Amino acid sequence: MSETILPLDDSVDNEKRPQFGTRLLKDDADVFKHNACKTWEHTRKRKKPSGAGQRILSDAREVFEFNAWDHVQWDAEQEQAAQAAVEQNSTVKMSEDQRERFQSDAPKFWDSFYGIHDNRFFKDRHWLFTEFPELAPMAAGEQSLPRSIFELGCGVGNTILPILQYSCESQLKVYGCDFSERAIEILRSQPQFDGKRCEVFVMDATEERWQVPFEADSQDIIVMIFVLSAIEPSKMQRVLENCYRFLKPGGLLVFRDYGRYDLAQLRFKSGKCLEDNFYVRGDGTMVYFFTEQELRDMFTKVGLVEEQLIVDRRLQVNRGRCLKMYRVWIQTKFRKPL
Numbered sequence: 001m002s003e004t005i006l007p008l009d010d011s012v013d014n015e016k017r018p019q020f021g022t023r024l025l026k027d028d029a030d031v032f033k034h035n036a037c038k039t040w041e042h043t044r045k046r047k048k049p050s051g052a053g054q055r056i057l058s059d060a061r062e063v064f065e066f067n068a069w070d071h072v073q074w075d076a077e078q079e080q081a082a083q084a085a086v087e088q089n090s091t092v093k094m095s096e097d098q099r100e101r102f103q104s105d106a107p108k109f110w111d112s113f114y115g116i117h118d119n120r121f122f123k124d125r126h127w128l129f130t131e132f133p134e135l136a137p138m139a140a141g142e143q144s145l146p147r148s149i150f151e152l153g154c155g156v157g158n159t160i161l162p163i164l165q166y167s168c169e170s171q172l173k174v175y176g177c178d179f180s181e182r183a184i185e186i187l188r189s190q191p192q193f194d195g196k197r198c199e200v201f202v203m204d205a206t207e208e209r210w211q212v213p214f215e216a217d218s219q220d221i222i223v224m225i226f227v228l229s230a231i232e233p234s235k236m237q238r239v240l241e242n243c244y245r246f247l248k249p250g251g252l253l254v255f256r257d258y259g260r261y262d263l264a265q266l267r268f269k270s271g272k273c274l275e276d277n278f279y280v281r282g283d284g285t286m287v288y289f290f291t292e293q294e295l296r297d298m299f300t301k302v303g304l305v306e307e308q309l310i311v312d313r314r315l316q317v318n319r320g321r322c323l324k325m326y327r328v329w330i331q332t333k334f335r336k337p338l
């Protein structure tokens with residue numbers, strides 16, 4: 001964990017590279033052989049390793065031959081180094097006043113974020129349909145029943161727009177909310193935005209009673225992509241209770257977010273910690289880093305039933321600079337019982 005620090009491009013946090021083949025890192029010395037700083041598109045052009053599935057680094061000497069490796073195992077030493085880094089950056093906590101300010105002004109900080117980045121920061125996530133085939137558009141002509149998808153913290157539409165763009169479902173309705181007015185404005189102004197099939201609105205998901213344009217028990221799918229981490233921990237449970245309320249019986253909550261000891265957490269400097277595992281970035285937006293068990297406890301407490309809970313440990317590499325970046329994301333699917 002002692003590698004040189006590169007500015008972390010959070011826009012790639014959510015990037016799921018296409019799953020091509022299996023590459024196993026058998027020897028740690030191979031780790032710098034493969035490329036790192038190339039884009040998703042570049043990777044697509046590379047010769048695919050034989051065999052289907054994910055790219056596993058089994059020979060450490062090959063690490064710089066590709067830009068990312070799946071299911072990287074952490075040894076005890078690496079785990080301890082991560083723990084130490086977190087202890088170091090979270091010993092000093094921000095004052096109650098500072099905390100209050102970041103929490104109460106959270107929509108303003110996200111508004112400024114979108115004022116600066118517009119729709120350029122988070123990339124459209126076409127991988128979404130691989131990870132969450134439930135969201136995948138049906139083929140043209142395929143019979144479809146009416147269904148409804150709601151995205152919480154939809155930002156500028158990096159999930160909603162691909163759904164609208166590729167879906168041929170005549171009876172699909174997509175809803176999205178965000179507490180940043182600016183994000184919703186940007187989303188509505190995108191050419192792919194289709195107001196007949198999609199309704200987006202400004203709402204703070206931490207409100208006790210959600211004001212939404214649909215009934216309780218009505219949503220087939222609720223999507224939460226890197227949004228729960230932006231919410232103060234004491235309000236997370238309430239958000240999930242509301243998700244439960246608006247999901248249809250049998251409906252699915254799909255979730256992807258930051259995992260504990262992700263590089264983004266280890267890189268925080270001392271003085272940025274609001275409470276354990278919850279930090280404020282330089283731009284004033286907040287971020288929490290989850291463990292599997294915390295998520296399992298929160299989701300099941302509201303009555304949801306676990307279908308998937310994956311810790312996605314990925315090694316992103318920069319061949320040009322011989323850097324290794326260990327990312328940790330958690331992906332879950334929980335269902336509301338019938």
Ligand SMILES: C[S@@+](CC[C@H](N)C(=O)[O-])C[C@H]1O[C@@H](n2cnc3c(N)ncnc32)[C@H](O)[C@@H]1O
Nearest residue numbers: 110122153154155158178179180204205225230
């Ligand atoms: C990291 S961004 C992810 C955006 C989007 N889900 C995506 O994947 O591109 C987090 C989003 O959550 C929104 N957000 C944070 N706290 C929120 C809250 N309490 N209610 C509604 N939206 C919130 C932010 O405005 C921001 O758009």
